[in-house]
Amino acid sequence: MGRSPCCEKAHTNKGAWTKEEDERLIAYIRAHGEGCWRSLPKAAGLLRCGKSCRLRWINYLRPDLKRGNFTDEEDELIIKLHSLLGNKWSLIAGRLPGRTDNEIKNYWNTHIKRKLLSRGIDPQTHRPLNEPCSPAEVVHPPAAVSVPCVKGSSVEDPNMEKKADSAEDSGSGISSEEEAHSKQLPFDLNLDLSISLPFSQVPADYDREIFRPATVVTPAHFNNAATVCLCCNIGIQASKACTCHLSPDANQAQSLRYYRPFEA
């Protein structure tokens, strides 16, 4: 038995969004907030399917999106995260404030892939293109992936735990093999992730409708003494790479969660 379509295709617009459609969607979400995408189009007077509305909002209309070119720091951060996470664009996007998974995915495919190839690095494996595949010849950089760690951080986001779990299932995320692979990266990666200065610290009267969890890691933190480890960040505290226990301040740092206002 097939699944019913997400919307009645015969009565929905497709293709590029018009300015009027954008305005309707923005106005509706400003008034009612995100969510309930299924019923949103009808309620907002849009002849679009819910998925389309969600995508348009997330990838283009959201007010907290950062526009413009990627910086070199962002480039390097994406490369490093991709080397660990693979094509988990939403996870990568979660660590680049104001960037969307779609944007990063496009940027990867159009720019970074080429950049890595020009460096002689395979964009999928992050290993030198001419490197033999024999496991015996895999280079093990000394402490190349040091991952001091703070339990929690954005792992408190249930979605992150979910994603990490499902990533393991799918085999393309943080599987044990990939975890192992991450320790064998061909270049000296410091995958330390730490909490950045807040965009604004969560207020006492924190309201989920107004504030959204913000990504707390910036590229600069890769070079700093870390307080949050990626393992914990994505919900694999039990991993061998997790070295939370090495950081005495970890638990304290963990309790800090920062939010930035969801500007209307």
Next chain:
DNA sequence: AATCTTGTCAACCGCAATAGG
């Protein structure tokens, strides 16, 4: 100036995960 090629990115599609009855 016209045509072709290449690059970019918004949007779509299909699938998997999850929620809820």
Next chain:
DNA sequence: GCCTATTGCGGTTGACAAGAT
């Protein structure tokens, strides 16, 4: 526990623009 609806993700497509011929 099963079934259906909904949401979210990643891969892919296609329209458009810019540059090359």
